[in-house]
Amino acid sequence: MPPFRAPRGTRDLLPDVSAGLRRLEGVARSLSDRYGYRAMETPMFEQTAVFERGIGEVTDVVEKELFRIAPRSEEAEGWALRPEATAGIVRAFVQHGMQTWPQPVKLTVVGPMFRYDRPQAGRYRQFWQWDAEAIGDPGPAVDAEMVEMGYRFYVEAGVPDVQVLLNSIGDGACRPAYLELLTAYFRRHETQLPELERRRLDSNPLRLLDSKDPAMTALVAAAPRIGEHLCEGCTAHFAAVKAHMDALGVPYRVEPTLVRGLDYYTRTAFEYYRRGAEGQQQALGGGGRYDGLVELLGGRATPGIGFALGLDRVLLALAETGATDVAEVPPLAVVVGADPADTAARLRVASLLRGEGLRVRAELAPRKLGRQLETASRDHAHFAVIVGDELAEGNVQLKDLEAGTQRLVPLVDLAHELARAAKSHHHG
């Protein structure tokens, strides 16, 4: 056992996996660009209060999953690593007076998030998200546009069987009344409720709706549905969102029991999940509207909507379907030497080529020529540059490792020759 290991719930992304993550990040940035979302960065930690106020004091994320940093003695307030991006972005929106920018302000963040959770496959204490937020547009069209952008991400990333779940969870006008109705309904059947569900009746009654306890199925099916108790405004908004989705041709399923875990959501709630995936980590991403959040964090009342897509889970899904490999680009050439001891000559020739912008590897270990060529072949390099006695006359051997041919080339022409060969290689 090595003396040090990556902390629990974190992991090293070795080059293959790291390349996969960067590929996903590329898809996310491309989509952000196409849909008009501008990239920004927020700090990886904020005042704890930003998350407590923004996400909600009684949510699991704040109550038990927040990665807290104890304040130093001279500081009154503690910090916490960001468990999600929305609160920080909205904090920045308020801080920098973005309500004076042309509305809506569309922003995106890609980066690591942190939650002090019990780890499992696809659930880590440090994980990566693509987050996008559109702040300042109350209309349903931007909701549909956002759901579509997320859906397109999975399509372009190559994740099969992604389903969009859609619901409306009401707003300040209709949700309180519905909650009362729902709570009253379950209270009437309280004796049939399992222990856990009885406790949730007080803390978060909406959660009863997507309980996994089989004893709840019948009860949930007969429970009042939010969709039938939305106010006029929410009903119209939801209908318009669905109409836009239909027009865009994005497949979705209305899921009346879909609720979201964070307090700030209003009206539109959506989730992307993978059908048929074993294990519980089928939630690939989710989001929703948060028309009260900006005000909650000290700004003028401003509507907003956003999503967070979990990149680790996409990586996991791609690995399961075997579509994860990112082909490594081999070096154009490997510089090898006839005299194993003369490392300096190899290093010098490689340096020359690198200065000309070429991707080359120098074989620096003092191994005999055969071994050097062997590793060059296994690297799938196109060429080997053999440095030997002919260097005295200013020449090297340029060997085509695929064709097996080689010829004498003056050192002064080498970069040009290789660059030309590289071009013809790439163009077939």
Add this chain to the structure above:
RNA sequence: GUGGCCUUAGCUCAACCGGCAGAGCAGCGGACUGUGGAUCCGCAGGUUACGGGUUCGACCCCCGUAGGCCACCCCA
């Protein structure tokens, strides 16, 4: 945070009932002293996750800890 299963070389895995810890792959070297992907041979690699206990004797049984995984809670 709750319950359960697992942990042997860098990786994938063997090791009878409690009786000398092994193989394949990967790495390094040789066969091959200025010419490559194959082949053959060799070398190195281990406190059997860690700490304790039972036993003449523990990879194997018991207890604890850590990590991973699974189901919850919850979520990405």
